[in-house]
Amino acid sequence: MAGRRGRTVRDLRRESRSAVLQRLYFDGPMSRYALGPATGLSSGSVSNVVAELLADGLLEEAGVVGADAGRPRRLLRVRPDSGRLIGVDIGETRVRVELFDLGLTELARAERPLGPRGYAVDAVVDHVRQGISEVLRVAEGAPGELLGVGIGVPGIIEDTGEDGAVVHGQTIGWDAVPLERLLRLSGELPAQVPCFIDNGAKTLGQAEMWFGAGRGARNAVVVLFGSGVGACVVTEDAEQGRAVEWGHLTLRVGGRRCRCGARGCLEAYAGAEALVARWREAGGRPSAGAGEERALTELLAAARPDDGAEPDPVAAAVLDETARYLGAGLSDLINLFHPERVLVGGWAGLQLGTTFLEEVRAHALTQALRFPAGRSRIQLGHLGPDAVTVGAAVLPLAAFLARGGHRFHPAVRRAAPPPWRASLESRLV
Template structure:
């Protein structure tokens, strides 16, 4: 039966369950007493919802804490084994695929290195599809327990009604790539499993706001320094963050040529790829035949060596 606002009893029940699960997931463990103010539900509603969620295996008890003069309060948390998630990071140097339980415990991981020419669309989609299959097989996981696959990618992500997530990535040579369609076309996952695809800096920003340094903040800028430079801006008006092409802000007129083609971008000075190139140009000696992360680690070690060892003046100056 629908109420005056058009919501049915089922809608109300689903909304109450969602509210309790969200608070337990992001802020738990919490007691039933704490869930009331956190969700805006009455104590009776909290008790009913929690009983249902425990019966469904979605919530479990997680110890107890002393209360002020009363009985100890039982703490509740989302049951880690009640579902699984996959995270995919399409980085500058590799594609990483990880399987997690609901406590964000890593259950399996697969990495595929990328060459400088490795941003071929078929290569990337193949790495993602194979990686998803591998982490599920390694853990013996059932795809029907999978809640979703989150994918962070370089570039601007457009969410369209007919093609799903479409990626526009100038620096990686992607022009309106229908990534979601491509992943689904040969996917072994059930159609009901969602792909949640967005800009990598934005996904990092969201993670920091949920679980990291941004918790409790209403305004934040989360900066990503990698091969390139990105940022995520979070404000009350943009609750889930907005990806900012900060790396392509011009910091020097007629400066170094950026890989995007423009002169003087921040990325041309502060990105890892550019730092290593500048170190080499100015007489430094990056290790040969290594990946970018290893070479950058060597540059940092040269610039900031253990106490008693002289720093590499070129590496220090570039940094």
């Protein structure tokens, strides 16, 4: 039976369940009485949906309010132990895998350095597979079904249909890598467990908008500042965020060679990898064998010693120049998208900290147009170095809430294409 605008009764029921679940997840505990106006559902619909969700084990009672003034109302909340989620960050120096309960409390973690083979596809796939196996083994006794796996990865993500997500990661040497298919071959990702793969900057953005410094904003830009740089743009017409290849904006025509192969990209000047390389070229001397993170720490200590010593002029000059480059890049984002907030995350951004951010902010607001600049706040993200992993876990969480708490069914994994698309494709054959 079709309902409003062609929706079936099943569709309407799923939407009602989703509305109740999402409201309780973000704003709970709440009473049945409060859920009505909060969701726009009638009291009868709220009662029926809540009864279903309690029977499914997704909700639990969480106390009573109003006992001293009339009829008491029982509070409800989402049961955190009713499901588990895995978040994976395929980062720039390591692969991090974390297992969470439905409330995003960490249950287990596994980390593997990329090692000498770097982003070799088979090595990365093995790291992810082994990490998933390890966290599930460590938390074997934890309650709740595994609801899905989310993965944040550098690059552009293409959904190819039945083969799942394909990654185009030019800066890491990945050309149309069918990551989801490769992960499922081993069996660690069985068909009944959905897998969501997206750009790492977007997963960072999801985490900050849902739980961090972006919460409550209608539009924002979340910047991932690590070995390279990237950004996620959240607007009212793209509430889930849109990853943009901000790091490959041309900052200087014919400039330094970027990891992507082009010249003059922002990432060639402002990413941590480029920052350390420019310090070395200018005469800086990080410790022998120092990795990227340690070398950046040493650069920062040389430029801004905390023991009262004189700053190293070479390190200070490189850091100051980097602040100008990043400020120019942020001013472009402000002019293009007029965000309420610009949030800087990623391990390098957090390591450089508030003092460096003040310099970046000054350059950005000086170069941006006055009107959007006056309405943008530039600040550090709140979720720390695990934000990409948390954001990756948000991908299956968001899908679960949107399904109204129904489990995933592989048979309906991909929605059928709309009739207009099938008609168009038949004409092109």
